[in-house]
Amino acid sequence: MASRCPVSAGSVRRGGMRDNPPEKEASPETGDSMTDVRFATIGTSAITERFVAALAEVPGTRYVAAYSRDLSRAKEFGESRGATLAFDDLNALAASDQVDAVYVASPNGAHARQASLLAQGGKHVLVEKAFASNEREATEAFARAHESGVVCMEAMRNLHTPGFHNVAANLARVGRVSQATFRYGKVTSRIAKLRAGEHVNQFDPALSEGGLMDIGVYAVEPAIALFGRPERVSASLLTIPLPWEPEPSGAKIDLAGSVVLSYPRAIVDLNYSKVANDFYGAQVAGDAGTLMWEQTNCPADLRFVPYEDKGMVYSAAGGKAEVIPANMPDNDMTCEVATFVDAINGDVDALGRVAFCERVTVGSLAVMDEARRQAGIRFPADDAR
Known part of the structure; x- marks a missing residue:
């Protein structure tokens, strides 16, 4: 059994650096800690359940509120998991003095608008992937967060795990990178509904959804x-017309795809699918060796195979493989939560990580914007200004 992420989130000093955690002060009215980051959630799906479970493992956090457009649903979700507040009004949540941070797990099309509103209300915001509908929306949402002085980060969990930190730390060992491959494919349980012509939110372009996003x-x-x-993006996406529309509208959505990113001296292949299981992993290859891991979406233990010149051989051959282990948590969302909370505390390293992740988020959406453009997939948010 893997241990949880070795988190370092401590007690909160609003607007300052994190000290060693002091003894928690108790509210005379409730007895609750007054130093924890008080979280609310938007969304009641399985990923939100997993997030709340992650909060329970990260020091310096407390789950206090749930939001849903249906107040009874918010109460049911939140109260069963220890929250004492429920909202069906986003403005009220943004204005609440009993909430410090909000995890946003609504459909993609709502992410940027909700994040901007919450940030303007002084709330730190952790937004589920994809962070926004497009690059423009993301840039605007981050700008609102900067103006308000709050932490805003995408909940891209695979970038915060010990496994991915090991990837970055060992990247130089491969030498000059020439090729890399990142793959992730699994059959969605919703594909049967989609093929039956039913409306499926996860494939609705009106919600900025689809396989790529x-x-x-x-x-x-x-x-x-x-x-x-990259310098150039070349995309080939497997698309279908929206099956729930009675008359052809020209709108379509993607189920799978391949995207090639071109760099001055390297090519990076990206493959994804929601209609097929892909059992290949990820690798980065260079003239000094190859770094490999099994799951792109959750990098854990790595393998590094150094290059060795073995003369004329007719297959790929290298030196002895080295395993680079990672101490992975059972719930890998604890890692992104720990980074986010440390940044709220003012930890310099965590704040630097958040700034780096912002650049990654915006750059990734630019790539996905171009891939969708080449495939003829448009979201309503693409036309909004």
């Missing part, structure tokens, strides 16, 4: 995190 993003973001923005 839902699952392809797990391949895009590690590439941007490791190599930066």
Whole structure:
């Protein structure tokens, strides 16, 4: 059994650096800690359940509120998990003095608008992937957060794990990178409904959804995190017309795809699918060796195979493989939560990480914007100004 992420989130000093955690002060009215970051959630799906479970493992956090457009649903979700507040009004949540931070897990199309409103209300915001509908929306939402002086970060969990930290730390060992591959594919349980002509939120362009935004993003973001923005994007996406529309409208959505990112001396292949299981992992290859891991969406133990010149051989051959282990948590969302909370505390390293992740988020959305453009997929948010 893997241990939880070795988090370092401590007690909160609003607007300052984190000290060693002091004894918690208790409210005379409730007896609750007054130093924890008090979290609310937007959304009642399985990913929100997993987030609340992660909060319970990260020191210096407390789950206090749930939001849903249906107040009874918010109460049911929150109260069963220890929250004492429920909201069905986003403005009221943004104005609440009993909430410090909000985890946003609504449909993609609502992310940027909700994040901006909450940030303007002084709330720190952790936004589920994909952070926004497009690059423009993301840039505007981050600008609102900067103006308000709050922490705003995308909940891209695979970038915050010990496994991915090991990838970045060992990248130089491969030498000059020439190729990299990031893959993630799994059959969605909702595909049967989609093929039956039913409306499925996860494939609705009106909600800024689709295969690339839902699952392809797990391949895009590690590439941007490791190599930066590419010079060119070449995309080939598997698309279908929207099956629930009675008359052809020209609107379509993607189920799977392949995206090639071109750099001055390297090519990076990205592959994703919601209609097929992909059992290949990820690798970065260079003239000094190859770094590999099994799951792009959750990098854990790595393998590094150094290059060795073995003369004329007719297959790939290298030196002895080295395993680089990672102490992975059972719930890998604890890692992103720990980074986010440390940044709220004012930890310099965490704030630097948040700034880096902002650049990755915006750059990744630029890549996905271009891939969608080449495939003829448009979201309503693309036309909004």
